[in-house]
Amino acid sequence: MTSNSPVYDDGVLRITSTSNPPGLTFEGEIDESTYPGLVQALQASTSDRAEIHLSLGGVSYCDLAGLRAIVCATGASDCEASGNGHGDARRVVLHEVPPQLVTVLQIVGWDAIPGLALDPPAVGTPPGPGRLPEGGRPGSAV
Amino acid sequence: MATEGAFRHWACVYDSDQQFLQTAVPFLTEGLASGEPVLAVTTPANLELISAALGPRGGDVDYAESAFFGRRPPQRVAAFYRYWRNNAHANSGSSGVRILAEPVWAGRSAREIAAWTRMESALNVVLAPTTISMICPYDARVLGPDIVSGALRTHPAQIAGSRLSPSADFTDPAEFARSCDTSPLADPPADAAAFPFDGDLRGLRRFIAGRAAAYGVTGDRADILVLAVSEVGAYLKNQGPGTAAVRTWEQPGAVVCDFRQPGLSTSDPFLGLRPARLDPGDGDGLWLANQICDWLEIRSGADGGTIQLQVPSRHDQEIVAQPGIGYRA
Numbered sequence: 522m523t524s525n526s527p528v529y530d531d532g533v534l535r536i537t538s539t540s541n542p543p544g545l546t547f548e549g550e551i552d553e554s555t556y557p558g559l560v561q562a563l564q565a566s567t568s569d570r571a572e573i574h575l576s577l578g579g580v581s582y583c584d585l586a587g588l589r590a591i592v593c594a595t596g597a598s599d600c601e602a603s604g605n606g607h608g609d610a611r612r613v614v615l616h617e618v619p620p621q622l623v624t625v626l627q628i629v630g631w632d633a634i635p636g637l638a639l640d641p642p643a644v645g646t647p648p649g650p651g652r653l654p655e656g657g658r659p660g661s662a663v
Numbered sequence: 664m665a666t667e668g669a670f671r672h673w674a675c676v677y678d679s680d681q682q683f684l685q686t687a688v689p690f691l692t693e694g695l696a697s698g699e700p701v702l703a704v705t706t707p708a709n710l711e712l713i714s715a716a717l718g719p720r721g722g723d724v725d726y727a728e729s730a731f732f733g734r735r736p737p738q739r740v741a742a743f744y745r746y747w748r749n750n751a752h753a754n755s756g757s758s759g760v761r762i763l764a765e766p767v768w769a770g771r772s773a774r775e776i777a778a779w780t781r782m783e784s785a786l787n788v789v790l791a792p793t794t795i796s797m798i799c800p801y802d803a804r805v806l807g808p809d810i811v812s813g814a815l816r817t818h819p820a821q822i823a824g825s826r827l828s829p830s831a832d833f834t835d836p837a838e839f840a841r842s843c844d845t846s847p848l849a850d851p852p853a854d855a856a857a858f859p860f861d862g863d864l865r866g867l868r869r870f871i872a873g874r875a876a877a878y879g880v881t882g883d884r885a886d887i888l889v890l891a892v893s894e895v896g897a898y899l900k901n902q903g904p905g906t907a908a909v910r911t912w913e914q915p916g917a918v919v920c921d922f923r924q925p926g927l928s929t930s931d932p933f934l935g936l937r938p939a940r941l942d943p944g945d946g947d948g949l950w951l952a953n954q955i956c957d958w959l960e961i962r963s964g965a966d967g968g969t970i971q972l973q974v975p976s977r978h979d980q981e982i983v984a985q986p987g988i989g990y991r992a
Binding site: 533582584589593597624634 | 741745748749864865868883886887889890893894897900901938939940941942943947948951954955
């Protein structure tokens with residue numbers, strides 16, 4: 522990715538804007554202390570964009586609220602209260618998602634939000650029902 | 664079409680295979696006939712009975728063995744909710760969803776039986792926004808009378824065949840939950856590692872990560888402990904100012920982390936059980952912690968509140984036996 526200058530850096534979380542592809546690169550820890558910077562950067566970079574790429578490979582910690590803000594960059598319905606839901610649906614590609622965050626996404630079910638894509642795609646056993654196939658009704662024989 | 668908020672929750676106490684089928688089969692087949700998603704979560708033996716009774720019609724029934732559908736009560740609740748969320752809106756609009764849900768009781772500790780019974784009651788509140796109709800079979804041939812009588816306190820009605828009758832013993836779920844939470848949580852041992860948490864979440868994460876390493880908990884499992892502890896810390900911080908005494912120790916089979924905050928007061932006995940959604944809700948972080956820990960218990964009283972969580976110790980072999988599963992869903 523082509524990097525531009527940092528759009529946020531408080532010593533704990535560093536967010537860099539990227540132009541090709543358009544998006545943001547995150548390094549550091551996302552919790553409530555860095556949440557305002559996260560939301561501001563997401564809002565600034567998502568406006569007027571139909572697609573945004575967020576690189577999370579450098580994220581060493583991300584809480585549930587931060588993850589919600591990130592997936593709500595899709596403009597998914599039900600996101601209004603997060604401060605990111607402007608009703609504009611867009612494609613959000615999450616790159617290099619740390620395995621732990623993939624797990625959390627699957628546990629909370631946000632990996633299946635329309636418009637959200639993981640690169641590389643998530644692999645492994647989905648959480649929850651041990652042997653029940655996730656999603657849809659497989660019509661499996663009892 | 665089904666109305667949101669139409670959760671129905673019935674107990675079926677049976678003492679023969681025939682009695683089980685007399686209730687289960689009409690429930691499942693009526694759901695299939697009306698095109699509803701139908702899920703059977705029960706014992707392998709009962710799955711076989713259902714399969715034989717339904718014949719080819721059974722091909723549309725989703726199924727799971729109870730032991731694999733939510734290992735612990737919070738995960739069980741989440742699994743029900745996930746099934747509903749993924750299936751109720753599969754067609755246009757919102758449909759009813761039928762779930763036959765038989766918990767596993769055999770071999771459980773008294774603490775676990777209390778937790779599963781508490782969950783049965785909590786389902787009435789936590790799943791209230793869903794359109795699930797749920798029958799919970801209880802096998803009187805193998806269950807102790809206390810478990811069977813518990814079912815009548817935790818389900819508003821009983822069903823036998825297609826006949827419904829209200830449970831006279833049904834107890835208000837909040838009252839029931841509070842009655843389960845009367846015993847205090849264990850005090851930390853004198854040699855527990857201590858951290859005064861004043862809102863510094865990074866400091867808290869450094870502390871617990873260091874303790875995890877000291878206890879030999881590494882990799883994904885250390886990350887899970889750090890995440891759970893940090894989410895609990897974030898919840899406490901949002902409850903208001905004040906310092907929480909955080910203490911952590913190892914006991915056989917588990918690493919325990921205990922938070923005691925003088926000003927903490929929680930009146931919601933279902934905190935941490937309601938599945939997190941995109942619109943934020945109180946206790947979402949506790950819900951996540953509850954999903955990834957072995958135990959998370961909350962006590963609140965006049966002298967403040969305690970939250971105690973527990974994860975497997977380095978001696979736990981379950982994950983070693985199943986590589987690739989870094990958490991225990």
